[in-house]
């Protein structure tokens with residue numbers, strides 16, 4: 435049924451609607467209290483909630499990183515220069531630096547070098563932002579020109595660093611396999627807030643992508659994860675982590691890093707509440723068959 439908040443082709447609304455159409459069966463009999471602890475690139479985290487690669491936040495990106503660190507969550511950060519990255523890493527957060535697909539490749543190589551030198555945990559690129567909503571050859575992001583990387587260019591970025599490299603913006607089995615074959619450590623499934631209109635919700639693709647790439651390739655689900663219940667659904671369907679962006683901005687802006695950390699902890703508790711009731715002992719052992727698609731579940735009561 436048509437939904438008034440769903441404008442045609444609005445991928446954010448479509449993803450919301452899809453998440454709301456997923457229902458969870460209960461498997462409480464014999465269940466034990468679960469653990470939400472996870473590890474990534476040899477580091478231990480208290481939660482599979484990772485911050486999304488945000489940028490230009492009002493309280494500053496260092497405050498954002500402090501929030502992630504206080505919750506012992508992995509911290510993706512987006513567009514920004516080396517000085518900002520140093521401030522972010524000075525907080526002690528475990529940082530994945532997502533670099534823009536700049537037309538000027540020197541901008542890319544210099545950020546890769548800074549990330550390595552300053553101690554980032556991993557790097558990546560949001561290839562989905564190399565073009566805007568239209569096929570704009572002179573795509574700009576905040577005054578800087580972007581360019582679609584060729585496969586050879588992407589491979590050269592992956593090889594230019596000793597750090598694990600994550601490709602953000604894969605949104606198909608084909609792209610996930612291509613990234614794995616190029617030597618990437620993982621992918622962030624994302625339509626970047628609707629840059630691709632009529633996008634398949636990232637969570638809709640998870641089962642197929644997980645099956646195609648196997649258990650050891652890092653898969654992160656991004657886009658519209660608003661609470662721990664959304665996060666649980668993504669984790670159950672095969673994500674190793676969920677990337678949460680907009681849902682963390684209000685607490686950060688109003689209450690600073692501690693309020694942001696509190697929201698991450700709350701989301702983690704919501705994940706654990708779902709885990710215990712589905713007989714899922716840890717994040718890696720959630721049975722995807724607990725999730726059921728219910729086409730009418732997302733309809734408004736009106």
Ligand SMILES: Cc1cc2nc3c(=O)[nH]c(=O)nc-3n(C[C@H](O)[C@H](O)[C@H](O)COP(=O)(O)O)c2cc1C
Pocket residue numbers: 486487488489490511512513514532560602624626627656657658659677678679680681
């Ligand atoms: C304020 C803001 C800044 C963002 N900056 C970046 C960026 O620099 N690099 C990037 O890859 N994505 C950036 N994103 C996109 C997010 O990483 C993420 O893909 C998107 O917001 C969807 O996740 P969400 O629904 O949890 O917010 C930004 C999003 C917001 C809201």
